[in-house]
Amino acid sequence: MTIADRWLLPDGMDEVLPPQASRMEELRRALLDLYYCWGYDQVMPPPVEFLDSLLTGTGTDLELQTFKLTDQLTGRLMGVSADVTPQVARMDAHSMRHQGPARLCYCTNVLRAKADPHQGGRSPVQVGVELFGHAGLEADLEILQLALMSLKVAGADEVHLALGHIGIYRSLVQAAELDPDQERALFEALELKSPGALAAQVEASVADPALAEMFMALGRLHGDADVLETARRAFDGAPPAVEEALVQLRALHRGVQREHPEVDLYFDLAELRGYQYHTGMMFAAFVPGYGQALAKGGRYDDTGHAFGRARPATGFSMDLKQLATLVQSEPACDGIWAPAEGEGVAEAIAALRAGGHRVVRALPGQSTPPEAHRCSRRLVHDDGRWQTVAL
Numbered sequence: 001m002t003i004a005d006r007w008l009l010p011d012g013m014d015e016v017l018p019p020q021a022s023r024m025e026e027l028r029r030a031l032l033d034l035y036y037c038w039g040y041d042q043v044m045p046p047p048v049e050f051l052d053s054l055l056t057g058t059g060t061d062l063e064l065q066t067f068k069l070t071d072q073l074t075g076r077l078m079g080v081s082a083d084v085t086p087q088v089a090r091m092d093a094h095s096m097r098h099q100g101p102a103r104l105c106y107c108t109n110v111l112r113a114k115a116d117p118h119q120g121g122r123s124p125v126q127v128g129v130e131l132f133g134h135a136g137l138e139a140d141l142e143i144l145q146l147a148l149m150s151l152k153v154a155g156a157d158e159v160h161l162a163l164g165h166i167g168i169y170r171s172l173v174q175a176a177e178l179d180p181d182q183e184r185a186l187f188e189a190l191e192l193k194s195p196g197a198l199a200a201q202v203e204a205s206v207a208d209p210a211l212a213e214m215f216m217a218l219g220r221l222h223g224d225a226d227v228l229e230t231a232r233r234a235f236d237g238a239p240p241a242v243e244e245a246l247v248q249l250r251a252l253h254r255g256v257q258r259e260h261p262e263v264d265l266y267f268d269l270a271e272l273r274g275y276q277y278h279t280g281m282m283f284a285a286f287v288p289g290y291g292q293a294l295a296k297g298g299r300y301d302d303t304g305h306a307f308g309r310a311r312p313a314t315g316f317s318m319d320l321k322q323l324a325t326l327v328q329s330e331p332a333c334d335g336i337w338a339p340a341e342g343e344g345v346a347e348a349i350a351a352l353r354a355g356g357h358r359v360v361r362a363l364p365g366q367s368t369p370p371e372a373h374r375c376s377r378r379l380v381h382d383d384g385r386w387q388t389v390a391l
Contacts, residue, residue, distance in 0.1 A: 006349045012115050012122030016321065019331035022058030024125065024324040028107050030153050031127055031320075035105040038146060040129050045087035045103050047111075051077040056306040062086070063110045073202045080111045084126050086303065089313060092132045093304030097137070101133040107320065121319060132304075135312035137248055140281050140299060141255040147316045148260050148286055155327035156294070160264045161256065164271035165249055166278040166298075168231075169218065171241040176211045190219060190270045201380065214238055221269040224331060225253055231269055248281060283316070287326065294322055335360050336388055337370035338379040348379060350387035 009015065032042060055063050057199070067080040083088060084106050092102050107127040107232045115122050129146060131139050133187060144161075153157050169190070173183055182205040198219045206212040217234035221227050224351040228250055252267060273281060280299030287294050297316025304311045325373070335358040338349050345361075354357050360373040369379065370391055377388040 010122075012112075014121070014321075019139045020324060022331060023327070023329070024320055025251035026152055027324050028125075028127065028320060031150055032105065032107060033155055034148070034149060035129055038103070038106040038142075038357060040103040043088060043091055043106050044108060045081065045084055045091065045106065048078050048080055048110070050088065051079040054079040055354050056079065056084065056086065056090075065114055067111055067113050081108075082110055082112045083317075084108060084110060084128065085130065085300070087315065088130045088315075089132075089300075089303040090307050090310060092130070092313075093307035093309040097309065098133065101131065101139070103129065103131050105129045121321065124322075126317050127320045128315060128324075130315035131304065131311045132311045132314060135301065137255075138250050139312070139314050140248075141252060143316055144252065144256055144283060145259055147283070147297065147318075148256070148263060150318065151285060151287065151295060151323075151326075154294075154323040156287045158264075158288055159262075160266060160288075162268055162271065162284045162286065162293075163249060164268050164282045165280060166275060166282055166344050167245040168235075168242050168269055169187065169272060169275075171239045171245070172211060172214055172218070175239050176215075178205055186215070187272060187275065191272055193219070193270075195219060210237060218270045219264040222267060222271075225265065225267065227267045227269070228253070231279055231301060239247065245280075252281060274300075277303065280314075290322070292322075294318055294326075312369065331374055333371070333374045333376045334358060335370075335373060335375035336377045336379055337373065337375040337391070338362065340364050340366070342381055344384075344386060345379070347383075352379070352388075 036044075037171040048063045048069075051066075051068060055066065065082040067082075069078050069080070070076070071078050088104050088106060092098065092104065096102060105128065107125065110124055112122045129143065130144060148159060148161070173186070173208045178186065186201045186205055189201040199216065202212050202215045202383070206215055216237055217231075221231050221234065228246055231246055232243075235246070249267065255266060256263060271282060277300045278298045279301045282298035283296065284293035285295040295316050295318045298313070299312075299314040301312045303313055336352060338359050338361045339345060340362040341364075349359050349361055356372070359379070360370070361376055376391055378391055379386055380389055
């Protein structure tokens with residue numbers, strides 16, 4: 001390995017330097033304070049867990065993203081956390097066992113074997129909230145509102161919110177009685193957003209003409225709120241769960257518009273992201289200039305069943321690194337440059353730091369200018385006392 005190679009980082013891994021690191025820390029504090037004000041308690045899951053626990057429930061969809069290693073104490077396989085959600089679900093189900101709703105939030109590093117195609121990066125700092133124990137729309141609406149508030153705190157001026165409901169597709173699949181291979185082929189055709197591929201799979205797999213037409217309509221149902229009325233007509237005669245899903249989406253639309261009328265809403269009833277674990281509404285929030293969703297989440301009921309306690313659950317997550325790039329502001333230049341020596345200078349520096357000021361004390365022989373250390377004032381001894389003056 002050459003000297004130059006020693007500086008290389010693995011693909012998808014990045015380092016955070018000043019001033020971006022300071023911006024991330026400020027944003028982390030602001031978001032956790034926001035969640036605290038909404039009644040969410042912070043948790044800190046471990047970075048590594050036994051694999052059979054980590055990949056249970058919502059985690060099964062993350063197996064290919066999970067780094068695996070052997071525990072030298074027990075010989076059991078462990079996994080490095082690639083997504084905090086299943087860990088928080090385990091905490092709620094097994095470690096905390098709250099009666100009634102539980103609101104939890106977190107901000108921690110995760111590691112992925114490959115980049116998430118929907119929320120990129122292999123080493124994100126995942127921040128988010130989870131609400132357990134309430135199956136009603138009020139919980140889903142709270143999560144949506146908190147996701148939008150989070151983006152606002154991060155500095156997003158314009159947000160586009162995409163809403164969907166996995167229950168529509170799931171109910172149609174059950175009614176059509178598709179086998180696993182047919183369901184997988186139909187799923188892939190819908191993900192491709194290809195009318196031709198969808199038509200071929202529907203013709204090959206769905207015998208009922210009415211259901212076949214509903215599957216074809218599903219691929220076309222995306223757009224503004226008018227899509228919900230079009231869907232109501234297209235799914236006339238569908239299983240009751242389909243109508244219930246549309247009722248929920250209409251209610252969520254009204255709730256978001258009431259609290260956040262500035263947000264542009266978009267509906268995609270064929271969006272199948274997170275199909276393996278979502279059970280109800282799903283959403284993704286986009287900001288102009290970013291090709292990926294900055295916040296994504298939805299309902300994932302009964303995840304805690306594998307841990308002995310099935311609970312309704314809904315939540316969202318974001319990458320703090322991405323959020324911190326929303327505002328590219330210059331770092332504050334408000335430090336105080338202090339001399340290396342002088343009678344009483346140590347006491348004066350200590351008093352300033354105790355008052356919350358940034359004080360950079362020169363080192364003997366140092367030649368770098370104060371401005372390089374983000375200082376705009378200097379500590380000088382004048383009239384028998386130490387005081388600050390502008391540079």
